[in-house]
Amino acid sequence: MAKIAFLGLGVMGFPMAGHLQAAGHDVTVFNRTTAKAEAWVAAHGGTMGTTPHKATDGAEFVMTCVGNDDDLRSVCTGEDGAFAGMSKSATLVDHTTVSAKVTSELYAAAKDQGLGFLDAPISGGQAGAENGVLSIMCGGDKPVYDAAEPIMHIYSKICRRIGASGAGQLTKMSNQIAIAGLVQGLSEALHFAERAGLDGGAVVEVISQGAAGSWQMDNRYETMLGDHFDHGFAVDWMRKDLGICLVTASENGASLPVTALVDQFYKDVQKLGGGRWDTSSLLKRLRAFD
Structure with missing residues (x-):
């Protein structure tokens, strides 16, 4: 060994x-x-x-x-x-x-x-x-x-x-870019369901079996609905990662409008005291406006 x-x-x-x-x-x-x-x-x-x-x-x-x-x-x-x-x-x-x-x-x-x-x-x-x-x-x-x-x-x-060297980090940037948009979309969907008076769990049970399904939905919706945000990757670290993505995009010419927007949403979460909350806390930001 x-x-x-x-x-x-x-x-x-x-x-x-x-x-x-x-x-x-x-x-x-x-x-x-x-x-x-x-x-x-x-x-x-x-x-x-x-x-x-x-x-x-x-x-x-x-x-x-x-x-x-x-x-x-x-x-x-x-x-x-x-x-x-x-x-x-x-x-x-x-x-x-x-x-x-x-x-x-x-x-x-x-x-x-x-x-x-x-x-x-x-x-x-x-x-x-x-x-x-x-x-x-x-x-x-x-x-x-x-x-x-x-x-x-x-x-x-x-x-x-x-x-070659660097390709792993560039792939991880792609991963974080994808996650940022997915979590924001899931947060908005759950927030909309709540505001509409629907049972969030029942909504997810149905839509997760169709084109809206994702790892984030399967693994985070219950804790999100329960207002628990200590189950994963912290917002502070996500902002570090998204900062790397945005700097690299400025160098290679990629356009990341959604990523830039969600990065600012995570900044709002930090202002709410949620720097150590997990990334699904984007829902908590939406609830803060209620």
């Missing part, structure tokens, strides 16, 4: 690293909040490193799942970074959703050091991570991907190389 380091034990990384350990791999973890790493070792076994450098020493594969561009740079580079602890021919697989710019920087830095680097952002939310059924979209060199795919398969239902 492989020697693996996993850097970043948030709501996604914690269970993902657990799946690797349960599959029999030798896993060493790192988290900036040491208590989380200690809790992971207590729950799953394995070991912890006090720095990314120490955690990645001797690892064949290094997985990262952190917050943003700056977080990723900090765990990868510098004297205490992952690159400093990795041996030649080792591979870093980045599961963070970040900009194509930082992906390009780190891919080049890894290549110069003789390391493999894959951008491999994930979709499926906390439940997908806990159940090992994430969707993983990858960019990078094909031989590097082919070697790492069996490791990623442990916590995914689909893992696919889309193209």
